[in-house]
Amino acid sequence: MFSENILAWFADHGRKDLPWQQQPTPYRVWVSEIMLQQTQVKTVIPFYQRFMSRFPDVQQLADAPLDDVLHHWSGLGYYARARNLHKAARLVRDTYKGIFPEQFEQVEALPGIGRSTAGAILSLACGQRHAILDGNVKRVLARYHAVHGWTGNSTVLRELWLLAEAATPQQNVAAYNQAMMDLGATVCRRGTPDCESCPLTSGCLARRQGIQRDLPSPRPRKVLPVREVHMLLLQDTQQAVWLQQRPASGIWGGLWSFPEFAGAAELQGWLDERSLPGEIQQHDVVRHTFSHFHLDITPCLVRLQNPVFSVMDGHEGVWYNTRQPGALGLPAPVQRLLQRLQASD
Numbered sequence: 232m233f234s235e236n237i238l239a240w241f242a243d244h245g246r247k248d249l250p251w252q253q254q255p256t257p258y259r260v261w262v263s264e265i266m267l268q269q270t271q272v273k274t275v276i277p278f279y280q281r282f283m284s285r286f287p288d289v290q291q292l293a294d295a296p297l298d299d300v301l302h303h304w305s306g307l308g309y310y311a312r313a314r315n316l317h318k319a320a321r322l323v324r325d326t327y328k329g330i331f332p333e334q335f336e337q338v339e340a341l342p343g344i345g346r347s348t349a350g351a352i353l354s355l356a357c358g359q360r361h362a363i364l365d366g367n368v369k370r371v372l373a374r375y376h377a378v379h380g381w382t383g384n385s386t387v388l389r390e391l392w393l394l395a396e397a398a399t400p401q402q403n404v405a406a407y408n409q410a411m412m413d414l415g416a417t418v419c420r421r422g423t424p425d426c427e428s429c430p431l432t433s434g435c436l437a438r439r440q441g442i443q444r445d446l447p448s449p450r451p452r453k454v455l456p457v458r459e460v461h462m463l464l465l466q467d468t469q470q471a472v473w474l475q476q477r478p479a480s481g482i483w484g485g486l487w488s489f490p491e492f493a494g495a496a497e498l499q500g501w502l503d504e505r506s507l508p509g510e511i512q513q514h515d516v517v518r519h520t521f522s523h524f525h526l527d528i529t530p531c532l533v534r535l536q537n538p539v540f541s542v543m544d545g546h547e548g549v550w551y552n553t554r555q556p557g558a559l560g561l562p563a564p565v566q567r568l569l570q571r572l573q574a575s576d
């Protein structure tokens with residue numbers, strides 16, 4: 232009954248014109264699922280279309296340099312997703328002759344793909360019967376069955392997987408899974424569930440008990456630690472800024488960013504070592520919040536008065552022309568700081 236209600240609702244209200252629903256190959260669905268993991272549909276669509284026109288198949292994604300992939304991911308955040316996508320594409324090219332696998336265990340073993348994403352790819356693209364449990368589906372099931380407890384807790388998660396498996400029909404799995412994701416995104420919304428329009432309203436325990444807004448239970452609160460860094464916005468006489476590539480692992484791995492220092496003294500030392508004169512203009516702190524800490528960035532602008540000939544060519548970094556941006560992956564706060572800098576020029 233549950234799945235029949237869902238499928239009937241989908242026929243009338245489900246989303247059927249999303250770009251990845253057209254010619255839904257495993258590759259196209261895979262890229263969309265990865266982009267949608269932490270980002271909303273309307274934000275993802277233009278990124279997806281640009282990504283697909285540059286990397287139309289897994290072979291072209293595998294053959295592309297990582298920098299190019301990160302560049303097309305710039306602004307979506309959570310860059311580990313792009314690095315894993317690239318790594319997995321290379322594995323598909325080298326292990327499966329460039330053909331995306333269609334066995335669940337092989338798909339689930341690829342970097343960045345968990346149980347739910349593997350299920351989504353194989354059900355939406357190949358019609359295989361697999362349950363999914365992304366954030367939207369967790370919310371619908373936790374409310375419908377009044378499951379209490381944070382969904383990141385392993386016991387709660389196990390219970391939700393059992394409920395997801397039991398609810399998944401034998402037929403029409405692609406439509407059912409898409410419908411569950413749509414229902415969570417558009418009706419059983421996080422803050423304001425629209426129970427009046429919901430096909431599950433008569434059987435929903437949370438609604439009956441009036442606790443829809445309390446479920447799923449929030450993550451137990453913890454105070455995020457704060458890390459402080461100084462970033463050097465070094466600008467040459469042509470208004471280009473100096474960027475360095477970050478190490479492959481860690482935050483913003485492989486992206487390009489301003490030189491970063493623990494404090495003002497270290498920043499000054501770096502300038503002195505390279506005989507770079509210039510007044511340091513310290514700007515207001517910019518906060519960027521990651522899932523596990525806040526990063527407080529103190530931007531320090533230094534405008535060089537003379538052309539720079541000898542410093543820092545080659546491997547240390549690049550002079551980045553903000554008027555003719557190159558194909559570099561930039562973290563969101565770096566993009567914001569560059570925009571501010573351009574506005575003040």
Ligand code: SF4
Nearest residue numbers: 419424426429432435
């Ligand atoms: S009735 Fe309300 S709370 Fe229950 S599943 Fe539907 S929208 Fe969510």
